[in-house]
Amino acid sequence: MIVNSSSRLNGVLYDLRGPVHDRAAELERRGQEVLRLNIGNPAPFGFEAPEVVVDALRDTLPHAHGYSESQGLGSAREAIRDHYAARPGFPAAGIDDILIGNGVSELVTLTLQALLEPGDEVLIPSPDYPLWTASTVLAGGVPRHYPCDETAGWAPDTEELGRMVTSRTRAIVIINPNNPTGAVYSRRTLDAIAAVADRHGLLLLSDEIYDRIVYPGHVHISTAQVAPMHPCITFSGLSKTSRVAGYRAGWVVATGFSPDDGYLAGLRLLASMRMCASVPAQHAITAALRHDDTIAALRSPGGRLYEQRALTVRLLQEIPGVTCHEPGGGLYAFPRIDPHVHGIVDDEQLVLDFLDAEHVLLVHGRAFNWTRPDHLRIAFLPHPPVLADAMDRFARFLTGYRQHPHRPAA
Numbered sequence: 001m002i003v004n005s006s007s008r009l010n011g012v013l014y015d016l017r018g019p020v021h022d023r024a025a026e027l028e029r030r031g032q033e034v035l036r037l038n039i040g041n042p043a044p045f046g047f048e049a050p051e052v053v054v055d056a057l058r059d060t061l062p063h064a065h066g067y068s069e070s071q072g073l074g075s076a077r078e079a080i081r082d083h084y085a086a087r088p089g090f091p092a093a094g095i096d097d098i099l100i101g102n103g104v105s106e107l108v109t110l111t112l113q114a115l116l117e118p119g120d121e122v123l124i125p126s127p128d129y130p131l132w133t134a135s136t137v138l139a140g141g142v143p144r145h146y147p148c149d150e151t152a153g154w155a156p157d158t159e160e161l162g163r164m165v166t167s168r169t170r171a172i173v174i175i176n177p178n179n180p181t182g183a184v185y186s187r188r189t190l191d192a193i194a195a196v197a198d199r200h201g202l203l204l205l206s207d208e209i210y211d212r213i214v215y216p217g218h219v220h221i222s223t224a225q226v227a228p229m230h231p232c233i234t235f236s237g238l239s240k241t242s243r244v245a246g247y248r249a250g251w252v253v254a255t256g257f258s259p260d261d262g263y264l265a266g267l268r269l270l271a272s273m274r275m276c277a278s279v280p281a282q283h284a285i286t287a288a289l290r291h292d293d294t295i296a297a298l299r300s301p302g303g304r305l306y307e308q309r310a311l312t313v314r315l316l317q318e319i320p321g322v323t324c325h326e327p328g329g330g331l332y333a334f335p336r337i338d339p340h341v342h343g344i345v346d347d348e349q350l351v352l353d354f355l356d357a358e359h360v361l362l363v364h365g366r367a368f369n370w371t372r373p374d375h376l377r378i379a380f381l382p383h384p385p386v387l388a389d390a391m392d393r394f395a396r397f398l399t400g401y402r403q404h405p406h407r408p409a410a
């Protein structure tokens with residue numbers, strides 16, 4: 001008997017855990033230590049979870065073994081409501097406008113499944129966090145990637161975005177701060193995106209999971225703050241800000257909908273089919289939003305994230321043929337590797353060759369729906385000496401590396 005997967009998976013790509021990741025796992029099975037700079041998982045790099053968040057989970061565990069309401073615990077949704085109410089101009093949301101999920105990932109899937117008819121188009125940034133593209137395809141939609149301009153600090157090209165709208169377009173995805181580029185969008189950029197959404201009646205889907213990991217000199221503005229009257233779903237969670245990616249705690253806030261919109265009822269229906277999000281993690285959400293701001297020190301001068309970002313960008317810039325826009329937010333650097341200097345035609349091969357040679361795992365830029373083989377993403381999570389060593393190894397590897405299809409130069 002042959003058991004095949006559904007044809008709905010055709011075109012669903014998620015390279016963050018794809019073939020290069022498999023090669024790293026194989027090396028590890030053979031006893032080789034691999035430095036994994038491929039995903040934004042803070043815990044293995046010594047980022048402690050805030051005590052108050054861990055305590056909340058532990059203390060509520062004996063009372064958290066039943067299902068909650070499918071939208072989430074009232075107390076956690078109240079904490080989320082109050083969290084956004086503190087943002088100037090963020091439209092008032094009631095707890096019925098909030099849905100808690102097992103991480104933002106689950107909610108991305110649910111929001112797209114509830115929205116799309118087969119063939120509906122979703123405008124997604126290029127480069128993107130590839131879950132958005134994969135989930136659009138899985139929901140029967142068609143991802144259309146709008147370009148972001150590296151020479152403009154990776155700001156979206158909003159004129160092109162406007163030109164890409166067709167009669168099938170349903171939504172615009174905004175990732176701000178952006179993964180992988182680290183761009184933090186200006187009010188002007190957000191206004192221009194909101195104007196396109198308004199002109200064409202498109203839903204705004206705003207992934208703001210890095211909203212509190214924003215470095216000095218940058219200010220995060222929620223899309224809903226600039227478009228309070230427009231239908232918008234804001235996504236965030238604890239994985240990055242509270243460094244508890246394993247808890248699987250995320251939420252969405254729906255604003256700007258009219259009572260006649262059927263969409264939120266569809267979303268609630270899908271949420272009820274998976275019963276509810278992990279209840280202990282929901283208690284952690286309440287504690288994190290009411291009592292924890294430890295992320296502020298990490299992103300400030302002297303803090304680990306601030307210093308590791310600076311070190312990574314500086315060391316990358318010193319490598320001939322490599323340039324790197326300084327990320328304004330998030331956990332990643334997205335350097336450009338000049339294809340003329342290193343003859344790169346296949347960025348995935350570059351990442352594989354580097355993994356084999358130096359046992360450091362990065363992600364190639366095309367995994368983020370970037371079209372050219374000239375970027376890589378590096379999560380700057382390890383302590384500075386480990387990062388410096390990884391960057392050293394990358395510089396050493398690139399020196400003399402010229403790619404001929406599938407073989408590095410000797």
Ligand SMILES: Cc1ncc(COP(=O)(O)O)c(C=O)c1O
Nearest residue numbers: 103104105129179209237239250
């Ligand atoms: C932009 C973005 N959105 C969503 C997610 C998924 O987060 P979660 O752990 O809440 O599922 C990530 C994780 O890296 C991300 O970078």
